Amino acid sequence: MSAIRFDDVWKEYGDHIVLERITLEVAPRAFLALVGPSGCGKTTFLRMLLGEERPTRGQILIDGVPLQPEPDADRGVVFQRYSVFPHLTVLQNVLLGRELQHSKFLGRLFGAAKKAATDEAMALLAEVGLKGHEDKYPSALSGGMQQRLALAQAVMRGPKILLLDEPFGALDPGIRADIHVLMKRLWNETELTVVMVTHDLSEAFRLATRVIAFERNRDRPEERERYGATISRDLEIYPRRTAQLRAVAPIRSGRDDPAEQGA
Amino acid sequence: MRLINLRPSRQLAIYMAALPFVLVAIGYVLGSEARLAENPNDKLLPALSTMAQAVKQMAFQLDARTGSYLMLSDTIASLGRLLSALAISTAAALVFGIVIGLLPAANAMLGSFVSVTSMVPPLALLPILFIVMGLGENSKIALIVIGTLPGMIRDLSMRVLELPREQLIKAQTLGASSWQIALRVVLPQILPRLIDSLRLQLGPAWLFLIAAEAIASDSGLGYRIFLVRRYLAMDIIIPYVIWITLLAFLMDFALRLLQRKAFPWFASVRAE
Numbered sequence: 044m045s046a047i048r049f050d051d052v053w054k055e056y057g058d059h060i061v062l063e064r065i066t067l068e069v070a071p072r073a074f075l076a077l078v079g080p081s082g083c084g085k086t087t088f089l090r091m092l093l094g095e096e097r098p099t100r101g102q103i104l105i106d107g108v109p110l111q112p113e114p115d116a117d118r119g120v121v122f123q124r125y126s127v128f129p130h131l132t133v134l135q136n137v138l139l140g141r142e143l144q145h146s147k148f149l150g151r152l153f154g155a156a157k158k159a160a161t162d163e164a165m166a167l168l169a170e171v172g173l174k175g176h177e178d179k180y181p182s183a184l185s186g187g188m189q190q191r192l193a194l195a196q197a198v199m200r201g202p203k204i205l206l207l208d209e210p211f212g213a214l215d216p217g218i219r220a221d222i223h224v225l226m227k228r229l230w231n232e233t234e235l236t237v238v239m240v241t242h243d244l245s246e247a248f249r250l251a252t253r254v255i256a257f258e259r260n261r262d263r264p265e266e267r268e269r270y271g272a273t274i275s276r277d278l279e280i281y282p283r284r285t286a287q288l289r290a291v292a293p294i295r296s297g298r299d300d301p302a303e304q305g306a
Numbered sequence: 307m308r309l310i311n312l313r314p315s316r317q318l319a320i321y322m323a324a325l326p327f328v329l330v331a332i333g334y335v336l337g338s339e340a341r342l343a344e345n346p347n348d349k350l351l352p353a354l355s356t357m358a359q360a361v362k363q364m365a366f367q368l369d370a371r372t373g374s375y376l377m378l379s380d381t382i383a384s385l386g387r388l389l390s391a392l393a394i395s396t397a398a399a400l401v402f403g404i405v406i407g408l409l410p411a412a413n414a415m416l417g418s419f420v421s422v423t424s425m426v427p428p429l430a431l432l433p434i435l436f437i438v439m440g441l442g443e444n445s446k447i448a449l450i451v452i453g454t455l456p457g458m459i460r461d462l463s464m465r466v467l468e469l470p471r472e473q474l475i476k477a478q479t480l481g482a483s484s485w486q487i488a489l490r491v492v493l494p495q496i497l498p499r500l501i502d503s504l505r506l507q508l509g510p511a512w513l514f515l516i517a518a519e520a521i522a523s524d525s526g527l528g529y530r531i532f533l534v535r536r537y538l539a540m541d542i543i544i545p546y547v548i549w550i551t552l553l554a555f556l557m558d559f560a561l562r563l564l565q566r567k568a569f570p571w572f573a574s575v576r577a578e
């Protein structure tokens with residue numbers, strides 16, 4: 044749950060301006076969808092928010108504080124591919140964040156701590172519909188199941204912001220509908236601010252509280268390099284959506300977990 | 307049907323695989339018989355029975371002078387050198403490969419150094435090794451290490467760099483430190499690739515072993531074949547060469563098996 048602020052951000056690679064004059068305020072708990080033509084800088088925008096790339100000009104603030112210049116546990120991410128670790132089973136993938144958090148040297152938990160984390164991971168796996176697949180390697184899962192796993196893995200660590208880069212782009216429509224339901228539930232039950240890049244407009248409007256479109260307003264070949272994409276549309280969804288907790292126990296986030304004391 | 311679509315059945319494939327071996331054996335026997343018919347004392351292509359006799363003497367009879375089974379003691383000496391050298395190379399390649407592949411600063415400092423040293427012809431360094439380390443075991447082990455290590459480091463650091471960037475980002479968003487990334491993300495994924503790298507280095511490792519033993523040694527498989535060369539003892543040399551080949555093949559086979567059993571997830575990753 045964090046507010047994000049882009050303050051006149053530019054991104055250039057050499058002479059090539061990718062994004063320009065990006066000024067944006069995202070409320071805590073928002074679900075922001077980012078659309079735009081291929082190559083217009085959506086991934087670049089997300090990478091800056093991750094801390095993987097730095098703006099060439101301007102700055103990004105999270106809750107009023109300048110963004111850490113490298114990825115950290117405050118910002119979870121799901122990519123279109125390669126989001127889960129192929130050498131870990133489903134359960135191990137979900138456990139990983141917790142193990143890294145509490146075991147600085149070995150990166151592994153044992154005994155009671157492991158048991159507690161495993162129970163929690165199993166509950167989360169059931170939540171995302173992966174019960175019974177705990178011991179499989181990701182390569183044995185379908186694309187939709189891999190993305191569910193990636194979501195569970197990210198949520199388990201309890202990030203404040205969840206970044207999604209075309210996470211469901213490669214999935215069949217039916218599977219995509221299922222995973223939209225899951226995504227919505229995760230957003231309601233955790234305390235996430237979500238930023239999702241998608242090229243599917245209907246997906247954007249179905250899930251988001253706010254949809255932003257990037258576009259280059261000058262796209263003649265000789266101008267392409269000299270003008271970056273800007274925010275061309277900024278639509279609040281009506282009727283206004285807000286995250287709401289369901290009556291059931293919310294999905295725990297790693298942040299305020301009792302296990303923290305055992306670190 | 308196109309040739310590229312013609313697949314032999316399982317059974318046929320086994321026969322086809324055996325064929326070249328059988329042909330070579332037949333060719334040898336025919337050649338040997340022809341030469342021996344002309345000159346019964348010919349040493350170049352000894353008869354199978356002569357070789358069997360030599361193997362019996364070398365492998366199964368105590369050598370009066372040394373009080374040991376020569377083939378066994380040669381094998382132990384050679385494998386000892388080879389395996390200690392490969393253990394050193396493997397461990398060092400793992401550490402340096404991961405460090406160079408994962409840390410841009412280490413890559414900047416060591417990357418070109420490793421590239422350059424991997425171009426030094428190891429055999430050209432052998433005299434230096436003999437001078438510095440003497441003629442004992444150390445110089446031979448050092449030669450094999452020098453001959454295999456730079457290539458393995460280069461290979462492994464490239465494998466680390468090939469890991470999808472997304473994985474490293476993902477690990478950071480799960481709160482991993484550099485050390486934790488090395489330990490839980492990179493190391494386990496590099497181990498099966500290390501086995502590939504090691505398999506590729508088996509050939510060079512044997513080459514440097516035999517070379518070192520041929521030049522200065524008093525034991526070992528390479529020592530033996532170069533010793534008996536003076537007497538044109540093809541009946542010993544040929545079985546030794548076959549034995550060395552078999553050992554190398556078995557090591558390769560064992561590594562492949564280990565890779566399949568210990569890293570069941572790896573096959574599908576590689577298939578991508």
Ligand SMILES: Nc1ncnc2c1ncn2[C@@H]1O[C@H](COP(=O)(O)OP(=O)(O)O)[C@@H](O)[C@H]1O
Pocket residue numbers: 056061079080081082083084085086087088
């Ligand atoms: N590391 C980089 N170096 C140079 N150009 C880059 C780099 N990353 C992205 N770009 C350029 O930035 C533009 C936007 O890329 P990207 O953000 O991936 O687009 P999108 O995700 O919207 O399809 C592209 O023209 C791409 O070539």
Ligand SMILES: [Mg+2]
Pocket residue numbers: 085086087
């Ligand atoms: Mg993209």
